[in-house]
Amino acid sequence: MSRPGVRVTLLVVIVALLASGVVAVVGLSVLNGRYAPPAPLPEPGRVSVADGALVDTETGHYRVVTGERGLVVVDAEGTAVFGSRDGRSALAAVRGHVDWREHTGHFTATEHRAAVWTSMRVGRVDAGSDQVTVAGELAGSGQTVPFELRLGTGDPHRLAVSVRVPGADGVVLRVRRDGGEAVHGLGAQFSGFDLSGKFVPVVTREQGVGRGRQPLTMLAEATEGAGGAEFSTYAPVPFAMVGGRRAVALDTTRYSTWDLRRPDLVDVTHWHDEVDATVYTGDRPADLLALRTEDTGRPDALPGWALDGAIVGLQGGSDQVRRKLAALRDAPVAAVWLQDWTGGRRTDFGDRLWWTWQVDRERYPDWERLVADLGERDIRVLTYVNPFLVDAAGRSGRNLFREAEAAGYLVRDQRGGPYLLDQGGFSAALVDLSNPAAVDWYVEVIATEVASAGIAGWMADFGEGLPFDAVLHGGDPEEWHNRWPDEWARVNAAACRRAALPDCLVFHRSAGQDTAATAPLLWAGDQLVDFGAADGMTSALHGMLAAGASGMPLTHSDTGGYTGLAQPLVGVRRTPEVLRRWTELSAWGLLLRTHEGNRPAENAQVYDDAGAAAAFAEQARVFAALADYRAEVVAEAAATGMPVLRHVRLVHPERPWPAGSDDQFLFGPSFLVAPVLEPGATTVTAHLPPGRWVHLWTGTEHGDTGSVSSVTVAAPPGRPAVFFPVGDRWGQRIRDRVVTGSGTR
Template sequence: MKKYFVIVLLLGFLHTENTASQTTGGTRQKLGNCVSYTAVSGNKLVFNCSGGSKVLLQLCSGEVLKVWVSPDGNFTRTNPSFAVINEDLGWSGSINMTEESAAYELFTESLRVRVNKTPFQLQIFDKYQKLLFSDYNDMGFVKENNQLLSYKVLRTDEQFFGLGEKTGPINRRGRSYKMWNSDKPCYSVNEDPLYKSIPFFMSSYNYGIFFDNTYKTEFKFGSESNDYYSFETPGGEILYYFMFGNNYKQIIKHYIGLTGKPIMPPKWAFGFSQCRGLYTREDQAKEVASEFRARQIPCDIIYQDIGWVEGLQDFDWKKNNYKNPKQMVSELNEKGFKMILSQDPVISQANAKQWEEADKLGYFTTDIRTGNSYDMPWPWGGNCGVVDFTKPEVADWWGNYQQKPLNDGVRGFWTDMGEPAWSNEETTDRLFMKHYSGMHDEIHNVYGFTWDKVVTEQFYKHNPNKRVFQMTRAAYAGLQRYTFGWSGDAGNGSNVLEGWKQMANQIPVGLSAGLGLIPFWSCDISGYCGDIKDHDAMAELYVRWMQFGVFNPLSRAHHEGDNAVEPWVFGKEAEDISREAIELKYKLFPYTYTYAREAYDTGLPLMRALLLEYPDDSETYRLNGQFLLGKELLVAPVVEKGAVTKEVYVPEGEWIDFHDGKTVYSGPKWITVDAPLNRIPVFVKKGAILPMMPVMQYIHEQPDYPVILEIFPGKLNKESAFTLYEDDGESRDYERNIFSKTTFTGKTAKEGYALTIHAREENGYKPEQRNIIVKLHASVKPKNVSVDGKKVKKVKTAALQSVNANEFHKFAWSWDEVSGVVSVILADTGLSAKIIVEN
C-alpha cells in the first residue's frame, strides 16, 4: 500500500511538472499585459506589452489579418518574405478601435478582433460573435531559449487540413509535422518531413493560417493536448497571416492573394509523359518515341534524367550519348514529342572549368569555418559546389547556361535534388553553410524555391512570351508562381511488388499538395523505388498506378535506374489497359484545361479533396482514397492488391457511373462498386456537361478536332452549365486574358432536353474551325432533334461517326440503342445555337 501511495505521489508530481512547463515555463518569456496601443498607419496597430514586447496587427483586408510578435519591440527581419508578394488585399480607410476596461476591440465587415489586456490575448470572432481563433490563455507567444512558440485554443471538433505535400491522412488533427525540406527516397506512408515546406493550413472553423517563417518550424495539431495546438520555430519571427472564409475555397483565394497566382503549364503538359532514371541516350529516346507511336499509345513528353549532361551542371549534352542532340529534338518534335531535361543545383568539382569559374565569381555558398566554397558531397558527380541562387548575380549566369539546351529545342526542365539533397535534419554540418541572404538554417527551406525562381525568370527572359515547363521536388510556399510539383521518390525500395501502401498514400499526398497551392502536380507512376525483376508480377500494381496517375494533372511514368516502365514491358493486358487509361486522359483534355484556367484564377486544384466542394459534410474529412477532378468527376482509384471491388463515398446529389452512363447512385452514402483490373471507378455528377475531344497521339495533333459534349441530363427543370476555356496553350497571353470561352447550358423538361450553345466570347483568341458533337445520355429514344427550330436529319450511328472532322456543313443526329446515347453533329460557328431533343 505504501509503495502504491508513493507511485501515485510521484505520478502527480510529474504531471504537475509537465503542466507547469507547458503553461508557466519557468524562465519563459511571455507577452504579459497589454498596456497601450499605437496607430502606425491606416491599417496597422502596434500593441505595447509589459516587458517591452510588441504585437503588430495589420489589416490586409476585412478578412485577412497579419500578426507579428516582436519580443524586443523591433519589427525587423533578415530577409523580406519569400512567399508573400502582396499585402494589399482590399483594405481602405482607417481602423476604428474601441477600448473597454478589459480589452481593445476593432471590427471589420466580417470579423470582430479582440485584444484582452490582462494578460495579452488575441481572439478573433466572426460577425455573429462566434469564436474562430484564439490564443491559448496567455500563451499566444512564448519564448524559451531560442525557441519561439505560439499556442492556440483547440476545439473538440476542430479539424485541420493543408501543409502541402505531406504523408498520412488529409486531416492533420492529432498529428505533428516539421518543415525541413528533406531528401527521403522510398519514404514510408507516415514519414515526415519530406521535400517541400508549405506552412499554410486551414481549420474547419473557417480560417487559415500562413506562418511566414522559413526556419525548421513545427506544427502540433493537438498531438500534445486536446486543449491547444501550436506552431513554433527555432529562429526568425512569430509572424503569421490569419485568413477568414465562409469555406475553404475563400481561404485559398486569400492565400493566393498573398502569395501569387499559379502559372499555367503549356497545353502539352497535360498529356502523358515517360521517363526512367537512365533515360540518357539519343538512340534510346528515338526508340521509345517510335514505340509509343507504333503502339498507338498517346504520349507528349520524353524526359532525360541527369545523366544527359557532360559535366554536372554545364548543360552540355554528353558527347558519347548524343550524336546530334539538336536534330534528335527536332525529329522528336515532328512526331509530337517534347523533351524535358533534369537539372541539379550544383557544380561538380570534376567539372573543373565551370567549378573554377563559379568559385572565382563567388557564386557558391561558403563554409563559415573556412571562408571557402562549401564542399558538398553529392549522390553523383563527386563533391560539388552549391550554387547560391540568393545572390542576384547568379541569375543571369545560370540563365545563360540553361539556355543552351533550350536553344536546341528542349522545352523545359525538372529541377531535382533542390532540398538540397543529403541535407536532412541529421546532416548538421550543412548548418555551417552561408548563403548570400543568410545562414543555412534560414535559407534551407527556400533554397529550392530560389532556384526555381531563377530557372523560370531566366526562361522568360530568354524566351519571351513563352510558357515555362518546370517541375520541382523541393519547394516553399509561393512555389506556384514559378513551378509545378511532383512527390519525389515513392514506392517500396525493399520490394517493389509490395508498394501498394505507398501508392495508396499518394492520393492524400496529392490532395494535400493541392490544398497547399500545388494545383499542377504529379507522382511517379510505378512508384520510382525498387528494382523490377519480374515485370509480369509487377503488372497489376503498374496498372493501378497508371489508373491513378492519369488523373494527376501532370502524368509521368518514372522509375529508378534502368528499370523500364513503358506500358508494353508489362505484357499485353497491362499495355491495353494502360493505353485505355491514357486515352481517357487525352479525351478529357478540354475539361481538364478549363479547370487549369480556374486554378490560375482562384488557386483551386484540379485534383480536389471532396471537402473543397462539400465543406459541410464531415465524412469528407476522412476521405483519403478518392477525389474530385474538377467538380463534375469523382475518381476512386483501386489501391489494394487483387481487389475487384471498391468502396466509394458518393457525396450529396446523384452520381452516374461514367463507364456505362446509366447506373445512378444517390448520395450521401457509401457504396461498393465493381472494379476489375480494367476498370477505374469514375462517376459523373448528374446534370454535368463534359467537354471532351477525340483520342489523339499528342495534344492537339489534330488542331481542328471536334469538341465533344458528353451530357448527363439533370433533374427536371434544373439547369446545368459548363463554360469551356481555350487559349493558344503555348504563350503567356493567358496572363493578359487573351482567350475564348464558350458557355453551354442544358435543361431537362418533360418534353425532352434543351441545350443552348451560347455565342463564343473571344478576347483576342479564336479556335480553329470545327464541329461540335453532342452526346446526350438519354433514357428513351427521341422522336425528333432540331437546331434553332429546324429539324435535323437522322442517320445511322456509324454514318455520323464517319463524318470527317473537316466537314463543317453536316447537321445530323443518331440514336444508339445499346448505349442510350443521342448524338448530334453541327458546325461550331461561334454563334449561339439551340438544340432540342424531343422525347
C-alpha cells in the first residue's frame, strides 16, 4: 500500500513558523479555498402546468398528478416518492463548468455557475402503460431551456427517472425530504452516519492525511496539497438512503454532488445535460439494499480460508518474514500479506514499493521456496499490485513501463506522452484501462507476474488517480474518472481467472458504481495509526458503516492503520494500545488483516515481543472462533446486500439513536460490538436496541424490551463490549467458545 506523502523539508520550515500563526492562517485559507462547498442553489421555483397537461393518472405501479401541487409521483402505499413539495419544482438545471485541480491523487473541484434555472413549466404529459413523459421548460436567470422527464413506472419498488435538458451543463434532481429525514450512504464516508447538513461530492480521490485533524491537515495541505477534508474518500457511490423507506441512485460515473444543507431537500447535481436515476422504495433499509444488490450484481462470497484466521502483513525479505512469523506461532494465521514482494524504496513519507510487479530477488531470493514452505503449514501468501507502472531502468527483469509505452498502453497527457503523475518522491503512469488491448496485456502481466506460483491473491491498490485532463484511447476522462475503480476491479478479477487461482482473494480501496459486484472485498483506506475520528481508527469504523449503507457489504480495515509521521508537532506513531484495540475491532468483523504501516520501525507491531504476540494471538483465536458464524453472515451479505458490519439504524430505523451509536456496530444479526475508541479507556457505553441483551464476557443481561437503552460496561484490554440478544442461537455458542472455552465449532 502506498499513499503520496508529506515532504519533510517543507514541513520543518512550516513547523518553525507555526508559533507565529502564519501557517494556521495560510493552511486554513488553503483548506477553505480547495474544499469549501459552493453556495447552495437558489430555492426551488414554482411549477406551472398548462391546461392540456393537467393529469391524475394511474400508470404502471404509480399515480402521477400534475396541478396546483406541481408534479407528484405517488406509490401504491400513497407515499409521494418523487416530485414537487408545495408546488415547488423537483428539477433545476445549471449552465457553467467545473474546474479540477489535482496533486498526488487529491482532486478538488471549483464550480462556476453562469445561469441557474429553478422554475418549471409543464407543457405536455404523455402517459403510457409503464412510462410517463413530461415535457416543458425550466426558467431562471432571465432565460428558459427545454426539458424532458421520463418516468418508468413498471416496477413497484423502482421508479426510473430520466431527465434531459439540452443546453444545460448540469441537471439537478431536487429530492424531497419529509420531516428532516436522515440521509445515509454515498459510499465510504468517514464522518457521521447521518449526512444531513452536509455537501458531499461524489468523486473518487485520495482521502488525505489528517482530514481535519489540526495542525496536521493544514501542514499537509500547505506543503503537498495532501491534507484532505471531511468528504475526501477513495470509495464514493452515488447512492443514498433518504429516510428508512426510500433511496436514490444515479446511474452514472460522471461527477455529481449531493447537497443536504436544506432540511427538506436533497439537491443532486449531475454535471451533464442528462441524468438517469432510480428511486427505490421499501418497508425497511434492508429492502432498499436488496433491491440495489439485484441491480448492481451480487458479490461473490469470500474464500473460506480468509474467514478462519488472521492475515498478517509482513515485509523485509525472506529471513525477516520467517522470523516475524515465528513470533506468532500461537496465533491462527491463514495467510501472510507481503506487500514488498516487488522490492522497496525509501522516500520522505516512509517505506514505499517498487511498482515493477516482479519478485525482488535480492529481498526474496528464495521466493518459491518461501511460498511452498508456508503452504505446507497451510499459510497462504498474498502480494500487492496497482494500476501504475514506473520506469525501472537499471533494475533487472522486464521493464513493464517501457513495454506499455512502446505498445501505446499508457494514459497520455495533452502533449501525447505518458501522463507521469507525482507519487511523492517518484513518478508513475497509469495503464490505459479504456484500451481493450492494454487491459488484456495487463491482465496477463498480473496473472503471470503478480499471481506467481502458489500465491492466493493480492491487494489491488489505488484506482482513483485518473486526471480529468488525461487523453484516453477510448473515452472521456470526465466519465472515466469515477469509472476507473470498477474497470481496475474487473482487470483483477480477470487476472484471478486467467491465473486459475483457486479461492482467489483480492481486496481494493477504491470503489465505483458497480464495485459491490466487481470488487466485493474493500478496505477502508489509509488511516493514521491512532484512535482519531478525523483520520484514525474511529474514522475507519465510520467509513465501513457508511459503505455498508451504500451497497458495499464486505468491508474491513488495515488493523493498526497505515500512516505514521515523524515530524515535530504532527508526528503520529502507533502505540501498542492502538494496535491492540484495533485488533479487537477487527476480530469482531469480516477480516483480521494487519499492516506494518508506512514506517514499520517506528510503529508497534504484533510480533514486537512476547506480550504483543500473546495479545494478538488471543484476538486471532477470537476471530477464528467466529469463523462459521462469519461465513453465514458473509453468505447473507452476498445474497441480500445487508452488510456484515451494520449501523443500528439499518436494522432499527424507526428508533431515535444517540450520537454515540455511530461508534458501535452490529456484526451480523447476532452481536452488537462497542469497541474502545479512546486512549486509556477501560469502560464503554453501548446503546442497545430494544430487547434483552447478554454481555458476552459476564453473562449479565441488560436492555429494555420496549426502547433503546444505554449501558456502561467494563472493557479492559482484550475484552471489547460485545452483546447478543437473549436466546440468540449463535450468542451462547460463541460465548462458550471465547469465554469458557467449552464450545466447539
